[in-house]
Amino acid sequence: DAKTTQPNSMESNEEEPVHLPCNHSTISGTDYIHWYRQLPSQGPEYVIHGLTSNVNNRMASLAIAEDRKSSTLILHRATLRDAAVYYCILRDFNAGNMLTFGGGTRLMVKP
Amino acid sequence: DSGVTQTPKHLITATGQRVTLRCSPRSGDLSVYWYQQSLDQGLQFLIQYYNGEERAKGNILERFSAQQFPDLHSELNLSSLELGDSALYFCASSASGTRGDEQFFGPGTRLTVL
Numbered sequence: 500d501a502k503t504t505q506p507n508s509m510e511s512n513e514e515e516p517v518h519l520p521c522n523h524s525t526i527s528g529t530d531y532i533h534w535y536r537q538l539p540s541q542g543p544e545y546v547i548h549g550l551t552s553n554v555n556n557r558m559a560s561l562a563i564a565e566d567r568k569s570s571t572l573i574l575h576r577a578t579l580r581d582a583a584v585y586y587c588i589l590r591d592f593n594a595g596n597m598l599t600f601g602g603g604t605r606l607m608v609k610p
Numbered sequence: 611d612s613g614v615t616q617t618p619k620h621l622i623t624a625t626g627q628r629v630t631l632r633c634s635p636r637s638g639d640l641s642v643y644w645y646q647q648s649l650d651q652g653l654q655f656l657i658q659y660y661n662g663e664e665r666a667k668g669n670i671l672e673r674f675s676a677q678q679f680p681d682l683h684s685e686l687n688l689s690s691l692e693l694g695d696s697a698l699y700f701c702a703s704s705a706s707g708t709r710g711d712e713q714f715f716g717p718g719t720r721l722t723v724l
Binding site: 537541542543544545548586596597598599600601602 | 612614641643645652653654655658665666668700702704706711712713714715716717
């Protein structure tokens with residue numbers, strides 16, 4: 500899987516939107532952009548994924564740059580429960596189904 | 611609750627010993643993955659099984675082995691344990707072994723090697 504770059508940590512206030520950036524300048528045409536998060540003392544959980552178009556689900560939105568070299572995970576109203584490590588992962592469906600985790604971004608949410 | 615169960619929750623053992631970690635995937639999922647999370651290496655993929663067959667291998671040591679049984683549960687065997695094997699071991703499952711479908715992670719087994 501291609502490499503991604505994320506800030507080590509970010510801070511947000513409760514009930515405010517959070518924009519988590521991810522750079523993936525070497526993304527290939529067959530790479531999907533996936534986001535997983537890991538809450539404290541839990542296993543990772545799926546958040547969202549996309550290929551080219553922006554995506555929305557009940558947890559978050561994913562905004563993908565037109566050149567696909569970066570993306571942003573948007574949490575519309577951060578809650579204390581959203582404090583977690585967020586991982587941006589590129590997955591090539593043709594290259595196996597495993598997840599290759601980087602360092603992720605530790606999101607801290609202040610009340 | 612992801613639907614993936616792992617046992618035991620905690621395991622404490624000594625160097626040189628052998629342990630077995632167990633994973634039951636979500637009902638209907640055919641693929642099982644094992645990951646290791648340590649402080650210095652982060653989350654690393656170890657191995658994937660699909661419907662009983664090994665599908666992909668990652669950074670799995672030769673001292674480690676896994677299998678998936680006909681009822682689709684999986685076991686990860688760690689032998690000749692070293693201090694550096696202390697880590698959280700996660701199992702995940704997905705419906706298929708391809709197409710990048712969502713993986714559901716279990717709560718993990720924390721292994722401490724003394």
